[in-house]
Amino acid sequence: MRGYLPDFDVRVPASLGEALELMAQAPGSYTPLAGGTDLMVVYNAGRLKPTHFLDLSRLAELRGTEEDATSLRFGALTTFTELRECRAVHQHFPNLVKSARATGALAIQNRGTLAGNIANASPAADTPPSLLAYGAELALVSPRGLRRVAYDQFHQGYKRLDMAADELLARIIVPKPLGRGFHYFRKVGTRQAQAISKTCLAAYARIEDGCVAELRIGLGSVAPAPVRARNAEAALLGKPLASLPVAAAREALLADMSPIDDIRATAHYRSVVTRNLLGQMLRELANA
Amino acid sequence: MAECIDLNLKVNGTEYRASVHPFARLLDVLREDLRLTGTKEGCGEGECGACTVLLNGRVVNSCLVPAVQAQGAEVVTVEGLAEGENLSSLQAAFLTHNGAQCGFCTPGMLLSATDLINRCPNPSDDEIRDGLAGNLCRCTGYAKILDAVHSAAEREAAR
Numbered sequence A: 001m002r003g004y005l006p007d008f009d010v011r012v013p014a015s016l017g018e019a020l021e022l023m024a025q026a027p028g029s030y031t032p033l034a035g036g037t038d039l040m041v042v043y044n045a046g047r048l049k050p051t052h053f054l055d056l057s058r059l060a061e062l063r064g065t066e067e068d069a070t071s072l073r074f075g076a077l078t079t080f081t082e083l084r085e086c087r088a089v090h091q092h093f094p095n096l097v098k099s100a101r102a103t104g105a106l107a108i109q110n111r112g113t114l115a116g117n118i119a120n121a122s123p124a125a126d127t128p129p130s131l132l133a134y135g136a137e138l139a140l141v142s143p144r145g146l147r148r149v150a151y152d153q154f155h156q157g158y159k160r161l162d163m164a165a166d167e168l169l170a171r172i173i174v175p176k177p178l179g180r181g182f183h184y185f186r187k188v189g190t191r192q193a194q195a196i197s198k199t200c201l202a203a204y205a206r207i208e209d210g211c212v213a214e215l216r217i218g219l220g221s222v223a224p225a226p227v228r229a230r231n232a233e234a235a236l237l238g239k240p241l242a243s244l245p246v247a248a249a250r251e252a253l254l255a256d257m258s259p260i261d262d263i264r265a266t267a268h269y270r271s272v273v274t275r276n277l278l279g280q281m282l283r284e285l286a287n288a
Numbered sequence B: 001m002a003e004c005i006d007l008n009l010k011v012n013g014t015e016y017r018a019s020v021h022p023f024a025r026l027l028d029v030l031r032e033d034l035r036l037t038g039t040k041e042g043c044g045e046g047e048c049g050a051c052t053v054l055l056n057g058r059v060v061n062s063c064l065v066p067a068v069q070a071q072g073a074e075v076v077t078v079e080g081l082a083e084g085e086n087l088s089s090l091q092a093a094f095l096t097h098n099g100a101q102c103g104f105c106t107p108g109m110l111l112s113a114t115d116l117i118n119r120c121p122n123p124s125d126d127e128i129r130d131g132l133a134g135n136l137c138r139c140t141g142y143a144k145i146l147d148a149v150h151s152a153a154e155r156e157a158a159r
């Protein structure tokens, strides 16, 4: 079954200002449309409620990647392919390259956008764990102006976001790691391409004097939204690489997850495999 | 209720104009409005790749592209690969190596493989698998498709 065409209306604003004006006139009645790789699936299945789409894909203001000394700022419309092709992303954020490469297959990577991956708010999305690990920030724009939110504060529950009905995600800002860094990303799906994660773990650590000086771990598919593993992080922070408290960290990780049974995996599987991913990550960290 | 739009797009080098619903899928516009039925619909949800076309030079699933986003775009479908009677190297290699059985995946497979060889003239097995990962084939078991892509890439390189 397909969506019934005449029920769907599309506006193609010529500028970001025009898009925001439209949204402000009738907050909540427009559905932003970027690459469509999430929305079109629901639409094709006939499960999308009639709506007015707001096509963002031609808004130059939401494109492009800007680099300065301390960060990379990705436009909302940055595609997975653009992430894969960007030299600075390879240099500073190898986990993001792996996230992009692990997303769908090439045709999805050519169309799907970073902001769409975030705003779709699937707990199984593959860039959010990496963005959490790198301490990303989001820039949201509305007629009231620009607002910045730490990404680890953005998800407030299953499909609940700190984003008002008249706001758009404009940029994703990722600070460049400083010093000696350790990066880890692994997604577990049924096959390498075109598979939604059963679990996913991304981590970034800064190593100083042989100790874990800074650590962020992002998890996918084990909670109602992408989450930081704050308990596991706390168990590891400050510890020497030579004697990482692996068992305590694995135990602490249990308090960071609230996995469920679904069509892709059981809660038990997710809990065991995610702790194993942490174990693998720590073995690599110990040798870093 | 939405009005139809005048959609202008260039498909396989020819300018087309059609009056379509802005949220019609590019796939339906190609098949039903332009009568280019080489592009197939398998899943309608981005999983199978039967609907793969090149949109402004990049492979996309045409079942996930609303017409309004193809306004002014350049599209290549399987009908655009041969030059008159002359098959492209890839099409010829698919024939020689039995890269097609039922043929339903073949148009999409050919577009993804064409794009792959453009980006990566001498692909390894892994690069071919990565490039074709979004194109499912229920018949061939993929080995013969890999053979065909390798042989077409070699043929192109020798030209």
Ligand SMILES: Cc1cc2nc3c(=O)[nH]c(=O)nc-3n(C[C@H](O)[C@H](O)[C@H](O)COP(=O)(O)OP(=O)(O)OC[C@H]3O[C@@H](n4cnc5c(N)ncnc54)[C@H](O)[C@@H]3O)c2cc1C
Pocket (backbone or CB within 6 Å): A031, A032, A033, A034, A035, A036, A037, A038, A039, A040, A041, A056, A076, A102, A103, A104, A105, A108, A111, A112, A113, A114, A115, A116, A117, A118, A119, A120, A124, A125, A126, A127, A167, A168, A169, A170, A194, A195, A196, A197, B045, B046, B047
């Ligand atoms: C076959 C297939 C495989 C896939 N595999 C994966 C995978 O392995 N991993 C993964 O993470 N995802 C996967 N996806 C999901 C999808 O490709 C991604 O979530 C993608 O990033 C969505 O981006 P989009 O631009 O296509 O979003 P759209 O479909 O255009 O939009 C998605 C949501 O985000 C909102 N939105 C978009 N842009 C903005 C903005 N700037 N501001 C506010 N709201 C906005 C939209 O309103 C909508 O609610 C897959 C999808 C398909 C069809």
Ligand code: FES
Pocket (backbone or CB within 6 Å): B040, B041, B042, B043, B044, B045, B046, B047, B048, B049, B050, B051, B052, B061, B062, B063, B064
């Ligand atoms: S029909 Fe488009 S991907 Fe299957």
Ligand code: FES
Pocket (backbone or CB within 6 Å): B099, B100, B101, B102, B103, B104, B105, B106, B136, B137, B138, B139, B140
């Ligand atoms: S030849 Fe039948 S699906 Fe590929």
